[in-house]
Amino acid sequence: MSLSSNHTLTTFSRRHLTSALLALAGLSLLPAAQAATVEESVTELQQAWEVINYKTPAAEKEKKFEALAARAHKISESFAGRPEPLVWEGIILSSWGGAKGGLGALGLVKQAKVLYEQAIQIDGNTLDGSAYNSLGVLYYKVPGWPIAFGDKDKARDLLQKALTINPKGIDANYFFADYLVETGEPQKAVAHLEKVMQAAPRAGRQIADEGRRAEARELMEKIKSK
Structure with a gap:
């Protein structure tokens, strides 16, 4: 093979290498361009929660809520500063606690309480006041002091706040x-x-x-x- 042939082959290879690298660069940008929005991510959590809560046998709910809670936490981290994922992470943790039952659920509902409070600090009106509503539910469902934080009067205030919004x-x-x-x-x-x-x-x-x-x-x- 002549020098000119080698030069042509090298030029051809470089062109293809450049094209391949550009294509790979484009592919590396693709996930970011196609990443789910916060609305899409929240919808994903909503729909998964509905299926578990209303369509799944009781014996299977605890493990499924546990897995969904891990997913919800990742979404909350991905959209830091947004209240919607915090509300849904809280709802899923609360539901997981309900499926778990007993004193073992208290740690989960305490985590949910913190998430609802964080969402309210950012924007309590988000999702039609769902953070107020969900926090109010915890206050009347969980035991009072010294076991937990239950408080019927606080529950009423929070639930009425949610009704005022929606x-x-x-x-x-x-x-x-x-x-x-x-x-x-x-x-x-x-x-x-x-x-x-x-x-x-x-x-x-x-x-x-x-x-x-x-x-x-x-x-x-x-x-x-x-």
């Missing part, structure tokens, strides 16, 4: 109704349960809406049976 919300009305039943005011709960049944469907939340309405009907039957 007066027609399916979750805000359901949990305030549940709180009223638990604190001995079942007749006051009826109006809120009716709002649950009348609430407008949430886009992409069909499983959650159906599940929450089923819970509302069950709570209504409990009130009527007393």
Whole structure:
């Protein structure tokens, strides 16, 4: 092979090498360009939570919530300073605690409490006041001092705050109704349960809406049976 042939081959190889490197550079940028937005990531968590909470056998929920909590924590870290992932990480931890049950759940709900408080500090109105609502639920569900931080009065304040932000919300009305039943005011709960049944469907939340309405009907039957 002549020198000119070698030069041509070298030039050809360099061109292809350059093209390959540029292509690889483009591929390395591709994941960043296609990275999920915070809205997409939160939707992913919502949908996974709904399936576990409403469609998964009780015996399997604890492990599935545990895995989802790890995913939620990564999303919270990826979008530091955004309240939405914090709220959903808290909801998932709370649900994991509910599936776990007993004193072993207290560590999880305490973590969830901190996450809700952080979300409120950033923007309490985010996700229609879900951080206030979810924190209020913890305050009336967990034991009081000295075991945990439960406080029915704080719960009422937080749940009412959530209702102020989202007066027609399916979750805000359901949990305030549940709180009223638990604190001995079942007749006051009826109006809120009716709002649950009348609430407008949430886009992409069909499983959650159906599940929450089923819970509302069950709570209504409990009130009527007393």
